[in-house]
């Protein structure tokens with residue numbers, strides 16, 4: 001790992017540690033809006049996550065088609081709102097599995113760091 005990579009990892013870990021309460025606090029706050037059949041949580045939340053990710057993709061598609069791919073401030077606000085919807089489903093899906101959002105954040109950074117260290121950040125496959 002280069003010094004630059006090590007520094008970036010240290011910064012990411014420090015930010016996650018600082019924001020841990022924020023991430024888990026968001027998850028807790030978001031859960032008050034978790035109104036769905038609790039015995040179908042995995043299915044409901046997975047479908048909702050895919051649906052909201054599709055809304056992000058749809059907005060980007062229209063920006064490419066109608067605006068030559070140039071984001072206006074209004075587009076950015078609309079996309080940010082959709083990303084929030086995606087985040088809600090991510091947080092609730094994690095909660096449904098009994099996993100804290102801060103854990104999801106940390107595991108993702110760990111995975112990406114391993115890929116960077118192994119020079120496999122490009123390519124495909126879950127376990128590279």
Ligand SMILES: [Mg+2]
Nearest residue numbers: 052055082085
């Ligand atoms: Mg939405």
